[in-house]
Amino acid sequence: MTDTRIRLLREDDWDEVVALEERAYAASGLSEGREALRSRHRASPATCFVLEHAGRLGGYLLALPYPPLRCPDLGHSEDGNGEDGVAEPSTNMHAHDLVIAEDLRGRGLSHRMLRHLEETARTAGYLSISLVAVRGSHVLWTPLGYRARPEIDLPESYGSRAVYMAMPLDPVPARPLPHSTEPTPGPRPRAEVG
Numbered sequence: 001m002t003d004t005r006i007r008l009l010r011e012d013d014w015d016e017v018v019a020l021e022e023r024a025y026a027a028s029g030l031s032e033g034r035e036a037l038r039s040r041h042r043a044s045p046a047t048c049f050v051l052e053h054a055g056r057l058g059g060y061l062l063a064l065p066y067p068p069l070r071c072p073d074l075g076h077s078e079d080g081n082g083e084d085g086v087a088e089p090s091t092n093m094h095a096h097d098l099v100i101a102e103d104l105r106g107r108g109l110s111h112r113m114l115r116h117l118e119e120t121a122r123t124a125g126y127l128s129i130s131l132v133a134v135r136g137s138h139v140l141w142t143p144l145g146y147r148a149r150p151e152i153d154l155p156e157s158y159g160s161r162a163v164y165m166a167m168p169l170d171p172v173p174a175r176p177l178p179h180s181t182e183p184t185p186g187p188r189p190r191a192e193v194g
Contacts, residue, residue: 039077
C-alpha cells in the first residue's frame with residue numbers, strides 16, 4: 001500500500017486517536033480515556049506511532065518501556081517519575097495499545113505497525129516486547145512470535161479473557177568494518193516506513 005506510512009504521533013492527532021480508541025474498546029469496557037492514553041505517550045513519545053493512509057489517520061500504536069511480566073493498568077495514568085517519563089528503566093518494550101480503523105482491517109497493517117515497533121525497540125537495545133491480548137485476540141499475536149504467559153496476573157481492568165504475551169528480540173546485527181567489501185546485514189535505514 002504505497003499511500004500508507006507510519007510516523008510518530010503528534011499533538012494534533014489526539015482527537016482521531018481517542019475516537020479510534022473509543023470505537024475499538026468502549027463497548028467492552030476497555031476504553032482508557034484521553035488522559036490515560038496521553039500519559040502513555042508522554043512516557044515514551046519516541047515509541048508511539050500513527051498510521052497514515054490516503055491522507056488520514058488510519059490507526060495508532062502506543063508503546064512504552066515497562067518491566068518484563070508487568071503492564072500498565074487501564075484505570076491509571078503513567079506517573080512519569082523517571083527522567084524520560086518512565087518510572088523505572090526496563091529492557092522490555094510494552095506494546096500497550098494498537099488500533100486500526102475498521103475499514104482498514106484485514107490488510108496486515110497491525111502486523112506492519114508491530115514490526116516497525118520491533119525494529120525501533122531492537123535498535124534502541126530492548127531485549128523483548130510484551131503486550132496484553134484482550135477479548136481472545138491472543139490467537140492473532142501467536143503467529144507473529146508472541147507467546148502467552150497465562151501465569152502472569154493482570155490488572156482487573158483488562159477483563160477476564162486477557163493474557164500477557166511476550167517475544168524476545170534478536171539483537172541488531174553487527175555492522176561490518178568500514179573497509180569490508182561484504183554487504184551490510186540488516187534492514188536499510190529509513191526516515192519513515194512507507
